[in-house]
Amino acid sequence: MPISSRFAVGIHILTLIEVNKGNSSSSEYIAGSVNTNPVVIRRIIGMLKNAGLVTVRPGIAGAELAKDLSDITLLDVYKAVDVVHDQELFSIHENPNPACTVGRNIQDTIIPLFSAAQLALEKALGSVTIEDVVKDVLEKEKVNSK
Amino acid sequence: MPISSRFAVGIHILTLIEVNKGNSSSSEYIAGSVNTNPVVIRRIIGMLKNAGLVTVRPGIAGAELAKDLSDITLLDVYKAVDVVHDQELFSIHENPNPACTVGRNIQDTIIPLFSAAQLALEKALGSVTIEDVVKDVLEKEKVNSK
DNA sequence: GTTACATGTAATTAGTTTAGTTACATGTAC
DNA sequence: GTACATGTAACTAAACTAATTACATGTAAC
Structure with missing residues (x-):
C-alpha cells in the first residue's frame, strides 16, 4: 500500500499558500484547487500547524507559512502529515x-x-524545499502558457 | 501505513532456506520459524518463485534458492513480493x-x-544481498552464544 | 492404486487505514 | 447577532493485510 496522499496534498497546500500570497487561502479555496473536501484540507493544515509549518487561527480565514519557503523541506512535510x-x-x-x-x-x-x-x-526528501517546488510550478506554468 | 511485512518475511524465508541448506525447507517448517500460517509462507514463496528467486515444485517438500546467494539483493525481494x-x-x-x-x-x-x-x-535496498543477511545472522548467533 | 504428505490457491474473516462526508461547536469581524 | 471561518467528532465505503479453512492437485513409497 502506498504512502498516503496526505503528503502530496500537504505539499500542494504549502505551495498554493505561497503562490496565492497576498490573497487569503481558506480551507475552501484550497480544497477547490486540490479538488477535495474542505475538512480534509483542514485536517492536513492542522498537522502542518502542529509541526510549526503554518499559522492558522480559528475563525480567521486563511493559513500562512510560518517559516521561510527555503526552510521547509519535503521531509518536514512528510513528517508533519505522519504518513509514516x-x-x-x-x-x-x-x-x-x-x-x-x-x-x-x-x-x-x-x-x-x-x-x-x-x-x-x-x-x-530533505534535499528539496517548498521554494524549489514553487519555482518549478511557476516555471512549468510559464512554459506551458507559451 | 507501513510497507507490508511480506518483504521482511520474504527475506526471512530466503535466509532460512540457505541456513537450513541440506535439509528440506517445507512451508510448514518455514512457518514455524517465521511464526505464522504455512499458507502465508506458500503465498510469499509463490511470489519469490514468479520472480525467479526460488525453485519449488508441487507435491515435493522444500524450496531452494534459484540463484546464487550473492546475486539476490533486498531490492529483488522487495520487487518480488509486490509490496509497492x-x-x-x-x-x-x-x-x-x-x-x-x-x-x-x-x-x-x-x-x-x-x-x-x-x-x-x-x-x-539494492546494495544489500541475501548473502550479507545470512552472514550477519550467523555472526550474531556466534556472538550471542558466547 | 491407495495412502501419506506436500504445494497451489480460492474464499472468508477481523482489523486497519484512507479519503470523503455530515454535523456542529467554537471563534472572529462587522 | 449575523455571516462566515476554523476545529473536530462521528460515520461511511473502499482497499489492503494477515490469518485461516477448505480443498484441488501433485509426488513418492509401499
Missing part, C-alpha cells in the same frame, strides 16, 4: 521463533538495513 | 483543479521528486 508512523516505513513480522537460529537473529539483522534504506529516502 | 505496486511508493492526489496555476502543474512537479526519493530507497 514512528519511523517505521517497513513492517517487521513479530515474534519469529526464538528456537531457530534465523528466527532469533533476523530482526536484529533486518532492522538496521531497513533503517538505512529509510534514511536514504528521507535524505532525498 | 507499479513503482508507486507515494500516492498522488488525483484530479487537482486545472483552473488553478498550482493545480494544473503540481503533479508534473511532484512526480519526479517522488521518483528520486524512491530511487534512493531502492538503491539502498
Whole structure:
C-alpha cells in the first residue's frame, strides 16, 4: 500500500499558500484547487500547524507559512502529515521463533538495513524545499502558457 | 501505513532456506520459524518463485534458492513480493483543479521528486544481498552464544 | 492404486487505514 | 447577532493485510 496522499496534498497546500500570497487561502479555496473536501484540507493544515509549518487561527480565514519557503523541506512535510508512523516505513513480522537460529537473529539483522534504506529516502526528501517546488510550478506554468 | 511485512518475511524465508541448506525447507517448517500460517509462507514463496528467486515444485517438500546467494539483493525481494505496486511508493492526489496555476502543474512537479526519493530507497535496498543477511545472522548467533 | 504428505490457491474473516462526508461547536469581524 | 471561518467528532465505503479453512492437485513409497 502506498504512502498516503496526505503528503502530496500537504505539499500542494504549502505551495498554493505561497503562490496565492497576498490573497487569503481558506480551507475552501484550497480544497477547490486540490479538488477535495474542505475538512480534509483542514485536517492536513492542522498537522502542518502542529509541526510549526503554518499559522492558522480559528475563525480567521486563511493559513500562512510560518517559516521561510527555503526552510521547509519535503521531509518536514512528510513528517508533519505522519504518513509514516514512528519511523517505521517497513513492517517487521513479530515474534519469529526464538528456537531457530534465523528466527532469533533476523530482526536484529533486518532492522538496521531497513533503517538505512529509510534514511536514504528521507535524505532525498530533505534535499528539496517548498521554494524549489514553487519555482518549478511557476516555471512549468510559464512554459506551458507559451 | 507501513510497507507490508511480506518483504521482511520474504527475506526471512530466503535466509532460512540457505541456513537450513541440506535439509528440506517445507512451508510448514518455514512457518514455524517465521511464526505464522504455512499458507502465508506458500503465498510469499509463490511470489519469490514468479520472480525467479526460488525453485519449488508441487507435491515435493522444500524450496531452494534459484540463484546464487550473492546475486539476490533486498531490492529483488522487495520487487518480488509486490509490496509497492507499479513503482508507486507515494500516492498522488488525483484530479487537482486545472483552473488553478498550482493545480494544473503540481503533479508534473511532484512526480519526479517522488521518483528520486524512491530511487534512493531502492538503491539502498539494492546494495544489500541475501548473502550479507545470512552472514550477519550467523555472526550474531556466534556472538550471542558466547 | 491407495495412502501419506506436500504445494497451489480460492474464499472468508477481523482489523486497519484512507479519503470523503455530515454535523456542529467554537471563534472572529462587522 | 449575523455571516462566515476554523476545529473536530462521528460515520461511511473502499482497499489492503494477515490469518485461516477448505480443498484441488501433485509426488513418492509401499
